[in-house]
Amino acid sequence: MDYFIHKNLGGFLRRELDFYIKNEIIRLDDIEAADAPRVDEYLKKLRVLRKIARRIIDFLAQLEDFQKKLWLKKKFVIETQYCITLDRIPESFYPEIAANDRQREEWIKLFAIDDIKADMAQPGYSKPLTVDFLRANPFLTVDTRLLHEDTKEKLIASLVDLDESCSGILLHGDNFQALNLAQTRLSKQIKSVYIDPPYNTDAGPIAYKNGYRSSSWCSLMADRLAITPPLMSADGVLCATIDDYQQRELSYLIEQQFGQDNLLGTIAVRINPSGRPVPSGLAQAHEYAIFARNTSAGELEKLPRSEKQSARYKQEDENGNFMWELFRKRGSNSERKDRPSLFYPLYVMGDSIRAPKMRWDEDKRVWKDIEPPKQGEVVVYPLDDSGSERTWRGKPSNVAGAPENYKAKTNDDGSITVYYKFRPGSEGVLPPTNWIDSKYSATEHGTGVLKHFFTGVSPFTYPKSIYAVEDCLRVSGLGDSQYALDYFGGSGTTGHAVINLNREDGGNRKYALVEMGAYFDTVLKPRIQKAAYSKDWNEGKPVSREGISHCLKYIRLESFEDTLNNLQLPDTPRLNVSATDSSEMARDYLLKYWLEFETTGSPSLLNVREFSDPTAYTLKVKQPGSDAQVEKTIDxxxxxxxxxxxxxxxxxxxxxxxxxxxxxxxxxxxxxxxxxxxxxxxxxxxxxxxxxxxxxxxxxxxxxxxxxxxxxxxxxxxxxxxxxxxxxxxxxxxxxxxxxxxxxxxxxxxxxxxxxxxxxxxxxxxxxxxxxxxxxxxxxxx
Structure with missing residues (x-):
């Protein structure tokens, strides 16, 4: 269900009323031509019209303001569960877990444990499972949803530093409500925000209830972007992906929220090498990744060199691989006037180079008292082919200190070119503005990955390439023990990417994903569990069982519809307006205050009287895909x-x-x-x-x-x-x-x-x- 709530309906309608009266009702020509009694009668009608209209506006504003209040209310947590790998669970719980048939059946479904055969090294699958089997498979995840409540509570109590030990959080609910609830808990703690919002195209539109598709999409994005920066650290970076259909609008919204100075650039990512057919125009092969920082402290990080880039460094010395690169600088800021201290002579003899002794004159910005060349040495300045004065790439002291890192080559025309050893830095390379590597293909490494994870059929449309998300997180600078946030969680690619990065370097990066679709349970959560259990999958089964230690918390939030469904009116009105002596007071109460006053104490509005038993606070919760409601205990x-x-x-x-x-x-x-x-x-x-x-x-x-x-x-x-x-x-x-x-x-x-x-x-x-x-x-x- 979609809800469109005006943020200030009363003010808007009052302004519109005044505009309507001034432009459609009041006619100055009629007033000028009328005598005083008729003018007075005319003004009385206007006053009556305005009075009645304002009362109607008061009533409509009461309804809309009440809805707005319910929307902005931080929502209850309906359910909290954990998925914990066995290596983190005390062995005293193993006998009960091994005897749990529901958990065993889920492990068969998720991890195909019934394929594990006994051998000399480990016990095999059995029914029921054995404690030895659990010991031999430490990366199976125990879902506390499948445990008896007492066992679950004891297990959680046994964990040390509970929140810190959690590798990730999955929140099931509307993303605005999840972000709103997280404002205090995750404030200033998110390093990387990666979002892949619905593109709002014919291939994947949002089911709006009106015809204003683009404006509704912009409203959805603006409200969520507005409450994103408070969650981000000072050096936090946001990456939002989008295609051509709404790229202009999203870029504007991000600039409006973060400021033009904090826009870091846009990358075109080739996600479909063959191009996606469109009704008119060119076959679409790319989408955009828009980067912005929270404050000036945020920076983009470099990407690791690809194998193709590393292959360029074919030569090797005692300091590692290198390639010979032109020592004369080219391109921007390469002229002598840009860096005069880098314009100086080098003395060449054969292929050997040395820097002469000389003195820098700061006032005149030139090198002076230059040592004369020795016999046989040729003087070389950084001049380009046209004779223009350029600069060298390094200081004279660099050349003097390590002449073995430089060489000269005499060309056929007698000119001399100077080279230096350029080494691949461990920090990687700056990300280009176009990513065309085949690993970014959403078909092969997005849909294809999900097919491998889930029995050959992709249960989710248009998933991102896992490698594209990994590189976006790298560029965003996601480091050890830092959070990545994705509030359009979808199939869970962001969480999967974080797990892959941790598996790669043994890090402890964390993720927080928000999703409200039914695939939260059928795709997102299982995918995260599978990704932690094994890196590679085929036909829904793990290729290996080399997992990583993992703990995730998943919670379900009260929905806005649940809030509405749990409003209650008392059998007897709290204020009997018919008994009051003041008709004006009664009218004002009904038009302005009745709704909020009479629903006070409703379960969804917080009934503190029920706090006497923290385990007995209940709400009627709507079941997905139906109008049925089930009473559930709130956490x-x-x-x-x-x-x-x-x-x-x-x-x-x-x-x-x-x-x-x-x-x-x-x-x-x-x-x-x-x-x-x-x-x-x-x-x-x-x-x-x-x-x-x-x-x-x-x-x-x-x-x-x-x-x-x-x-x-x-x-x-x-x-x-x-x-x-x-x-x-x-x-x-x-x-x-x-x-x-x-x-x-x-x-x-x-x-x-x-x-x-x-x-x-x-x-x-x-x-x-x-x-x-x-x-x-x-x-x-x-």
Whole structure:
């Protein structure tokens, strides 16, 4: 479903109303010809018209502003799961995993483990699987979706530095909503943004509900590009690919968002060597990759030399490969006036060269006191064939310090040409503006790759060449432990490319991909799992089983449609307008405030009363491809982590405690209520009355600055309905962990439910209510 929401409908309609009245209603000729009574009657009609129209506008604006607020609300996380390779999982979990038939069947589907035969080196496939089989296949990924909830929670609790250990994040949902939710968690952390938006052509148009196809596409792109820079690091680089159909519009939108000075260039990539037929015009063989940087700190990096380029360096000495290159500079900035210090004589005898001793005159910008040549030496200056004064490529000191790196050749006409040893730098070559290598073919290395991954049939149309995406990420400068973001995730080529780069050099680059299509589950996630398990595939089966250690987190977000479907109106109106004495007040309430006021407390609008049990907050979620809705439990813990930007170090499993309590007198309490509950013992027990779950991690006080880390503790608990006992249980739990809210290593401690923890001094800033912060962060941009 498509939603088009006006950002300021009320203001727009009021301006249009005034314009309409001035240009279509008011006629100065009629006013001049009329007497005073008729003019007065005429103005009264105008006032009535304007009054009625403005009331209609107020009502329409209420509807549209409410929709806008719902759209900008940060969405709930509906589900959180992990895919973790076995090498990262403690072996104590192996027996249960081996006995899990659902996981075994998925491994057959993904990795064809039923083809693994036993030999002298390893055990083979069996039903059920054995623990030894799991040990022998460390790169099989365990999907926590297939585990019992208790096992999943214990497994996640066993992982050290949870978020840091994740190699990537997959977000299922609208990309605007995903970017909006990630504004705090990923702020200033994205090094490379690679997007391949829908091209909006007849081959792949967006299913718009109106005829303004291009303008709707531009609106879609502009809104998402607008919230991209806050996620990017100062040296972050964006690459967006597009074809001719919308290239002009996308280039303008990127320039508008990043500024002309931050445009880094456009590369034409030949993705179809034979060309794609079009109804009229030339066969289209290329598309564009537009590069822009977030700030002036961003730069494009070089590409590794191709085999063809490296083959040019056929000669070798003790310092490595080289080729003889002309020492006289050519092209731009090669004239003497450009670099006068590089215009000097060289003395040649045979094929040997030396630089004479001389002195640089800074005032006159010339070399002076030049040592005279020895007998038999020929003086050579950097003059071109026309006799124009050029420059050498290096300083005299370079020649004097290593004359063996230079040679002279006497030509047939008696002229002398000077050469130097040009070596391939380890940093590679500057990327050209046209990429024509066959490896960029989307047919062979895009569709072809997916066919190999998925039983000979490509489950996704128009995937990118894996090599094109890899090189775009290289040019963007994606380095170790840095994030690549793709919010048009598609078939997952960007995540696959990041895995390939890590496999190539053992790096720890990370990816964040966003996709809302059904192929999130059928293509994107399986492809990432397969790419980590094996580099090469054929007919859906791995060619080898040489995988890499990997952990990905995938989450599903509440959709805008879910938000609308979970609005609730009370059986009895919160405000009975018919009972009010003021008709004007009643009218204003209905026209301006009714919708927001009456839907307060709806599940999708945040009902904090339901936070008393963090495991029981539910929404009706629409099922893909149908109108059916299923009630699902919302992951409040994960949602809150994203809202506050928490980098999770440890997500503990839920724990229950049996706590013995007594009532004791507290002189600080009022005389008629001078007793309180105090815990005398606390023991962890499966049938305990009190439920707690702790999350530890850090936030960055300054986005992107790791030196500004602040430790955070989030305490979730199920409230019993007895505030006194809940408070005593909280104090006992903190005491068991040795945490004093007044003097703690945590800069922030968040707790759900009312409590009486210290609220004076530093503790007032340190201890905060989850409900209050949750509401503030969820609605701060709406």
């Amino acid at each position: 409040l813990v994960e949602t809150f982590n994203w809202l506050i930007g928490l980098h999770v170090a440890h997500l503990d499993q839920p724990r229950r405690y049996a706590i013995e309590m007594v009532r004791e007198t507290d002189p600080e309490l009022p005389q008629d209520q001078d007793t309180r509950w105090r815990a005398t013992s606390i023991k962890e027990r499966e049938d305990g009355e009190f439920w707690f779950r702790a999350v530890e991690g850090h936030v960055l006080r300054v986005p992107g600055d790791e030196l500004s880390r602040e430790r955070v503790l989030v305490i979730w608990r199920k409230l019993t309905g007895h505030s006194g006992r809940d408070q005593a249980a909280l104090e006992a739990w903190l005491g068991k962990r040795g945490i004093n809210p007044r003097e703690s290593e945590f800069a922030r401690i968040y707790v759900n439910g009312n409590h009486a923890l210290p609220s004076d001094g530093e503790a007032a800033l340190r201890v905060q209510l989850i409900e209050q912060t949750f509401a503030q962060r969820m609605w701060e941009d709406a």
